[in-house]
Amino acid sequence: MLSLNSVKKIKSLKTKKGRDAEKLFLIEGKRSVEEYLLKSDLINEVLVSKSEIKNYDSILDLCNKKKIKISMAKDNTFKKLSGTKTPSGILATCKINLLIQKNFNSSRWLFLYKIKNPGNLGTILRSAAWFNIKNIGLSKDCTDTFNNKVVRSAMGAHIYLNIHKGVQVDEFIKNNYLIVGADQNANNTVEQIDLSKKIVLCLGGESEGFDNQIIKKINKLISIKKIGHGESLNVAMAGSILMNYLSQK
Secondary structure: OOOHHHHHHHHHHOOHHHHHOEEEEEEEEEHHHHHHHHOOOOOOEEEEEEEHHHHHHHHHHHHHHOEOOOOOOOHHHHHOOOOOOOOOOOOOEEEEOOOOOOOOOOOEEEEEOOOOOOHHHEEEEEEEEHOOEEEEEEOOOEEEEEHHHHHHHHHHHHHOOEEEOOOHHHHHHHHOOEEEEEEEOOOHHHHHHHOOOOOEEEEOOOOOOOOOHOOOOEEEEEEEOOOOOOOOOOOHHHHHHHHHOOOOO
């Protein structure tokens, strides 16, 4: 059974402080654990609840083949470690890759500025993976990308992305990117962007948007043309639409 020290360690991964200290984050559920096992080498340990262990034979076989540690927990202990109301009975700790170099030769970057909502951030990451925009820069004020809610919303996207924290817009200026910012009140539309250039798409926080210091550094503010009705799109929806267009080069 899981040791008391291991329980404390896994519990700590629910906090940013714990994740930073251990350089690990949590994933949960059969689908997520299976995808991380098949598509990455990030999994550090797999934990299953005692009553559910019989339902995960194929995953546990794969863990054994990859020589990944498997631990079992009593059901009441597992519930305390789970981040969901109805635990699936399986979770894993995954390594946070801190050695990824910034690739400023890439034709596309996504820069996220003060995105606070975990659900929105996770959805944006999921869309970035879908549209193959692999390089993600986050301002220092963004929600932690390894927050449990972000990871759940991202649905495995972390596997496919190069995520960099504490990125500054000046880094894109230095590397000759066209800096494009999403703004629902902008006169320019995404169709006016020259897709042959290296482009960084900037998405601002849900309530604050961009401050003046950032706006001064953006080459072009763009909007999405409204055809029907509605006051606005949230940042995840708008970002997904813009990434779809910018990926068509």
